[in-house]
Amino acid sequence: MTVTTSSETHPALSDQDWGFSTIDRPPSAINPPPSRMFYVYLAAPAIALLAVITIYPFLWLIYMSFHKVGFGSSSDIFVGFENFSRLFTDTKYIEGWGLLLKYSAICLSIQVVVGVALAVVLNNSRYEKILVTLFLMPMMVSPIVAGLLFFYLYNGTFGWYHWIFQSLGFLGETSILGSTKTALYGIIIVDVWQWTPLITLITLAGLKRVPQDQLEANMVDGAGSISNFFNVSLPNIYPFLLIAILLRFMDNFRFIDAILALTGGGPANSTRLLPVYLFDVSFQFFKLGRGGAIALTLLIVTIILGLILVRVLEDPTRKKALSGDPDN
Amino acid sequence: MVAVSFKDVWKDYGSGAVAVKELNMNIKDGEFVSLLGPSGCGKSTSLRMLAGLEHISSGEIIFGDKVVNKLPPKDRDIAMVFENYALYPHKTIYENLANPLRQAKVPADEIKRRVTEAAELLEIEHLLERRPQELSGGQKQRTAIGRAIVRQPQVFLFDEPIAHLDAKLRARMRSELKHLQYKLGVTTVYVTHDQLEALTMADRIAVMNDGVLQQFDTPQQVYENPANSWVATFVGEPGMSLMEMEMTSVEGDMALAFGSETIKLDQKSAARLAAAGKINLLVGVRPDKASVSLEPLPNGIQCEIYSRQLLGADVLVEVEIGKSRVRAKADTSFGGNVGTPCHLNFLSENLYFFDAEDGKVIPQ
Ligand SMILES: Nc1ncnc2c1ncn2[C@@H]1O[C@H](COP(=O)(O)OP(=O)(O)OP(=O)(O)O)[C@@H](O)[C@H]1O
Ligand SMILES: [Mg+2]
Numbered sequence: 001m002t003v004t005t006s007s008e009t010h011p012a013l014s015d016q017d018w019g020f021s022t023i024d025r026p027p028s029a030i031n032p033p034p035s036r037m038f039y040v041y042l043a044a045p046a047i048a049l050l051a052v053i054t055i056y057p058f059l060w061l062i063y064m065s066f067h068k069v070g071f072g073s074s075s076d077i078f079v080g081f082e083n084f085s086r087l088f089t090d091t092k093y094i095e096g097w098g099l100l101l102k103y104s105a106i107c108l109s110i111q112v113v114v115g116v117a118l119a120v121v122l123n124n125s126r127y128e129k130i131l132v133t134l135f136l137m138p139m140m141v142s143p144i145v146a147g148l149l150f151f152y153l154y155n156g157t158f159g160w161y162h163w164i165f166q167s168l169g170f171l172g173e174t175s176i177l178g179s180t181k182t183a184l185y186g187i188i189i190v191d192v193w194q195w196t197p198l199i200t201l202i203t204l205a206g207l208k209r210v211p212q213d214q215l216e217a218n219m220v221d222g223a224g225s226i227s228n229f230f231n232v233s234l235p236n237i238y239p240f241l242l243i244a245i246l247l248r249f250m251d252n253f254r255f256i257d258a259i260l261a262l263t264g265g266g267p268a269n270s271t272r273l274l275p276v277y278l279f280d281v282s283f284q285f286f287k288l289g290r291g292g293a294i295a296l297t298l299l300i301v302t303i304i305l306g307l308i309l310v311r312v313l314e315d316p317t318r319k320k321a322l323s324g325d326p327d328n
Numbered sequence: 329m330v331a332v333s334f335k336d337v338w339k340d341y342g343s344g345a346v347a348v349k350e351l352n353m354n355i356k357d358g359e360f361v362s363l364l365g366p367s368g369c370g371k372s373t374s375l376r377m378l379a380g381l382e383h384i385s386s387g388e389i390i391f392g393d394k395v396v397n398k399l400p401p402k403d404r405d406i407a408m409v410f411e412n413y414a415l416y417p418h419k420t421i422y423e424n425l426a427n428p429l430r431q432a433k434v435p436a437d438e439i440k441r442r443v444t445e446a447a448e449l450l451e452i453e454h455l456l457e458r459r460p461q462e463l464s465g466g467q468k469q470r471t472a473i474g475r476a477i478v479r480q481p482q483v484f485l486f487d488e489p490i491a492h493l494d495a496k497l498r499a500r501m502r503s504e505l506k507h508l509q510y511k512l513g514v515t516t517v518y519v520t521h522d523q524l525e526a527l528t529m530a531d532r533i534a535v536m537n538d539g540v541l542q543q544f545d546t547p548q549q550v551y552e553n554p555a556n557s558w559v560a561t562f563v564g565e566p567g568m569s570l571m572e573m574e575m576t577s578v579e580g581d582m583a584l585a586f587g588s589e590t591i592k593l594d595q596k597s598a599a600r601l602a603a604a605g606k607i608n609l610l611v612g613v614r615p616d617k618a619s620v621s622l623e624p625l626p627n628g629i630q631c632e633i634y635s636r637q638l639l640g641a642d643v644l645v646e647v648e649i650g651k652s653r654v655r656a657k658a659d660t661s662f663g664g665n666v667g668t669p670c671h672l673n674f675l676s677e678n679l680y681f682f683d684a685e686d687g688k689v690i691p692q
Binding site: 217218220224227 | 428
């Protein structure tokens with residue numbers, strides 16, 4: 001076998017500078033490795049686009065949060081940290097945080113437990129394909145439509161769910177959205193209905209990748225199916241589950257469409273989660289400066305909580321399981 | 329411990345892939361049995377059926393006096409070493425070894441003692457804090473063996489447990505495993521495609537080919553009295569050579585005709601072949617029972633040297649006679665080289681005779 005360098009086969013390549021580095025190339029490399037600048041050129045358009053569509057609005061958000069934003073002919077007035085300092089005395093803001101955290105914690109717990117359980121039951125079951133297709137449906141419904149759908153299902157005079165909850169003794173005369181005690185659970189049910197399938201799907205994808213030989217080894221070691229799940233399956237699907245949890249956690253902090261359709265924050269602020277309040281401040285009362293401050297705090301806390309979540313849930317060894325060693 | 333039997337066991341993977349055909353085998357309590365055969369012959373499948381990891385298409389698998397066909401692996405009280413280790417990547421080596429004991433709810437200090445003991449035996453005690461992906465192939469394999477021996481099960485199942493070790497470590501692990509098995513007295517089924525492992529370790533060897541059990545006997549019997557021509561050529565290194573011959577008679581005595589040559593038979597062999605009454609035979613000779621010479625000797629066969637390989641202490645000479653090739657050992661001083669005409673010599677009492685039609689041995 002003869003080894004030819006590219007300069008022998010393609011003389012044109014070495015004559016011009018194509019942005020490829022041609023020095024120190026092993027003779028066997030037909031295509032020389034591109035230089036670093038080559039990658040920069042390739043990425044430049046994407047970076048520019050990203051700057052325009054995300055970084056510019058983000059900087060604008062910061063600008064707004066330090067100003068009293070004017071409309072029409074009135075110009076913006078710089079107010080320093082006033083927008084922020086006023087938040088500490090804003091009870092709706094503080095209550096909004098409490099409601100948001102409660103809502104998110106309950107939604108996530110239910111979705112993870114139910115979602116994973118469903119995935120385990122579905123995995124390799126006879127009706128897996130058709131059931132997965134059915135489960136996909138709630139996710140495909142637009143959140144605002146989901147909100148409207150449940151608005152009717154919860155209706156105190158003709159809603160099916162209202163009737164069911166009432167028959168089970170959970171509800172009195174008022175509908176679930178009508179009482180400050182139950183409205184939050186009303187919106188939680190919608191989120192669970194719509195997004196548990198996402199956890200199920202991601203977990204199911206993870207379960208498909210659990211190595212059969214580890215399951216078999218564990219069975220030979222004396223494990224039953226429950227131990228097999230906690231001992232082998234769960235550690236193996238953990239990286240997938242972590243991603244699903246993060247996705248849902250961030251969505252809970254952002255998606256308010258269904259809530260707006262269902263309650264709009266009521267009754268008596270009982271479902272006015274922070275993002276709902278943010279919406280009201282910015283787009284009902286058009287206080288864009290304060291809205292910017294709220295948005296910025298929400299963003300920072302989301303990032304911090306997200307990082308903490310990753311830290312707490314991620315065990316360094318599990319990261320390796322994700323990177324995948326085909327031998328194991 | 330427990331005796332293990334296969335009774336008319338078939339394994340059909342569907343779509344016509346029959347991996348094991350009518351397997352009948354009785355493994356005695358405490359016996360070390362080796363499943364030997366070429367790749368794809370159904371060794372792992374048989375072992376996995378014993379473990380309960382593979383459904384049995386038909387037949388029965390019996391532990392002691394209990395049919396275990398329907399028992400899940402956890403209720404069979406077995407330990408198994410897998411071909412590809414099957415360690416848990418998310419657990420440390422210590423936790424990998426401890427897993428069978430944890431499943432059996434052994435107290436913590438007892439677990440620590442047993443894991444340390446096993447790790448010392450396998451020389452992996454310095455790796456206990458690591459994870460499988462930080463180990464070499466050989467270290468992984470030893471961990472897998474360790475996981476099998478921390479518990480004292482009824483049956484050990486080994487699927488090529490030392491195939492990935494280096495030659496020296498393999499030799500040591502052979503004697504360690506054999507010693508361990510003897511000491512614990514646990515019934516053991518050991519899958520291998522390495523006949524040296526089978527011959528040196530096993531009390532009895534089950535030779536398989538193409539899903540069919542060919543012979544189940546002691547290593548010595550398998551080597552000295554192969555049940556058929558396939559076992560004869562498979563067992564032994566280098567294997568037996570086969571020549572197609574016909575019965576004939578020379579001056580009233582029975583003889584073998586081989587092309588234009590005839591070979592006189594000793595009385596014992598002649599009587600044996602007369603009793604069998606077969607005309608077409610496969611005649612086998614082990615390389616160390618055949619010799620080559622440049623000068624013609626009485627009862628020798630004329631041939632030509634096909635290849636010559638130095639084995640160290642002696643030379644393996646392969647000669648061509650018609651369309652057959654026969655291997656013979658010769659002294660390093662042997663002068664012939666490829667293409668040299670020479671003579672193949674053997675004593676007829678050292679020959680093996682098989683029916684050319686079904687390959688079965690002609691009984692003594
Ligand atoms: N899950 C399966 N589905 C279908 N066919 C299979 C399956 N597992 C094994 N087989 C087939 O069954 C036959 C026996 O396989 P088995 O794994 O028992 O071989 P083996 O003797 O262990 O070989 P090796 O020495 O290569 O491990 C092979 O022909 C293989 O292709
Ligand atoms: Mg195998």
